[in-house]
Structure formats: C-alpha cells, structure tokens
Amino acid sequence: MGKIIGLVVGVTLLGMLFAGSFLGAFHQPEPHGVPVAVVAPGEQVAQLQAGIDQRKEGAFALSEYTTADVARAALLDREVDAVLVPQEGKLIVASAGGRTGATIITSAFQAAAQAQGRPLRVEDAAPLPPGDSGGISGMFYVLALVLPGIALAVLMFQVAPGLGLGGRLGVLAAGSLVAGAGNAWLADTVFGALPGRFGWLVLVSWGISLAIGLVVAGLRKLLGVPGVGVAALLFIPIGLPASGGPLGARYIPEWYAAVGQILPLGPAAEAVRNTVFFDGAALWTPVGVLALWGLLGLVLLALPGRRPQPGVVVPRTPVAA
Structure with a gap:
C-alpha cells in the first residue's frame, strides 16, 4: 500500500x-520592456x-x-519588435517574430492613437506564412527536434552499450542529421509552416537535436537513467x-x-525563427547558447563512466574431462 x-x-x-510551470508562464501575458523604434526627435x-508609461509602466x-528605413532595418535585424x-x-x-506579441503591440499603440484622435495604420514587414497563420508551429517544431534528441541518446546506450566516445558521437551526429532533415522536410515542403530556407533549416535543426542529444547522453553516462529524467524535466x-x-x-x-x-x-526556437x-x-x-549546451554534453560524455558496484564473485565449477 505504501508503494x-x-x-x-x-x-x-x-x-x-507541468501545470504550475505552464500556467505560471502563460496565464496572464503582459509585455515587459518590448523594444520599439520611433522615427521622431528625442523630445517627442x-x-x-x-x-505609454502612464498606461503600463515598463511595458515598452x-x-x-x-x-x-533605418528603423525598418533594425526591425528585420531583430533589434526591435516594432517601428512607430x-x-x-x-x-x-513583424508577426513572424511572434504573432501574439505583434497583436499586443498593435492593440496598445492603436489605443494610444485613438485616445489622441489620430488614425494608426499597421504594416506587417515580416508576415507569417499561410501554412502557419497562427504562429505556433515554430515552438512545436523545436519540441519535435528535442524528443528525437532525447530518444536517440537513451536508445544508443541500450542498443549499443559498448560504443566508445567516437562511436557515440557518430551515432548522435548522424541520427540528429536524419531527424533534422526529416522534420525540416515536413515543416517546409509538406506543410509550408516554415518555408523557403530548407537547407539552412536542416542545418539549424541538426544542431538543435545534436545539442540536446549530447547533453542527455552525457547525463545518462554520468548519472545513469536518472540523468535522462533530469534532462527531460529541465x-x-x-x-x-x-x-x-x-x-x-x-x-x-x-x-x-x-x-x-x-x-x-x-x-x-529563436534560431529557427x-x-x-x-x-x-x-x-x-x-546558436552560442546551443553550442555551450552541446559542449557541456560532450565533456560529460568524455568523462569516465560510473564504476560498476562490487558484487559477489561466484567461483566456476570445473568441468570434468
């Protein structure tokens, strides 16, 4: 009963x-320091x-x-989230940078313009593709790269436990490339959710899955099966x-x-977007953050494995001639 x-x-x-983490993050979305370029003199x-601060201090x-032109370039270079x-x-x-964010920015500045009796038209410099009009595919796509990375690292130890460091790196690199290419084909060619950069999408997807696989494999080697749980929860x-x-x-x-x-x-997700x-x-x-995670996994994977626990040695019985 206790068990x-x-x-x-x-x-x-x-x-x-799960509930506390997701609901705590998403239950009440509010802007925090969203950068907006304004084409106007400093006093204005x-x-x-x-x-803006009178309505919501610190929001923008x-x-x-x-x-x-300079402000639009900053928007497309991801330095700001909107241009006024x-x-x-x-x-x-730029709704491709986040549909919800673009909607919140638009609502806030349209409300401010209406309060002053001024019209405000909205232009989308980087619209979402028809295959992802809701703007949610990118995050689920990344999740679809994380899961194969975890599974590949786990199954590698079960299917080929005797592999050395080079063999494990080869399996992780090859498996991540195949998973990344397959997911990129679906996202770009089949569904059109992330279209137009297939080769680069494959490369980025490979790096994401490989970084995850390296970390999970390193924790698996260092901590055993509990290490996989730690990585998955994190x-x-x-x-x-x-x-x-x-x-x-x-x-x-x-x-x-x-x-x-x-x-x-x-x-x-930011790299894919x-x-x-x-x-x-x-x-x-x-990419630098992902590279650091991959490097951490590589270091853990290169460390000596856990020593087996000492057990009872059973003497062999001689076989009669």
Missing part, C-alpha cells in the same frame, strides 16, 4: 509541476514614452531613430514555458524569461 501511495503522490506532483520620443521601451512612425500615422510590426516542463512558447519571452514573467534564455529550447523568417539575423546568441 501505491508513493506512486500516486509522485504522479500528482509531476502533473502539478520622451513624450510618447511618458504617455521606445528608442529614437532618424529615418524609417508618428508623422505618417504608421506602425510597422528541457520540457521548465524550458518550454520559460522560453515564452508562442507568446515570446517578453510576455511572460521576467524571472522566468531569464531562466529561458539559458535553457536550450528558447534559443532553439530567425533563420526562416529573418534571413539569419541575430543568430549568434541563440
């Missing part, structure tokens, strides 16, 4: 971990910032830009909501977003 009670308590706590930008961070051109009554967003029920999911990191609690910046799922929709802009940071 049954323990099982029920454990399963309940696991469910509460300061006035606009004061007006306005910065001065000299021309609309007050003289033209225009707001430029990456999925914690890492997925901490990344901001389909909302984006700027719309969840700031402390949670800070955690998401150092776990691999958030940078992985920037590769497909923004011509590879701002890739250094997310």
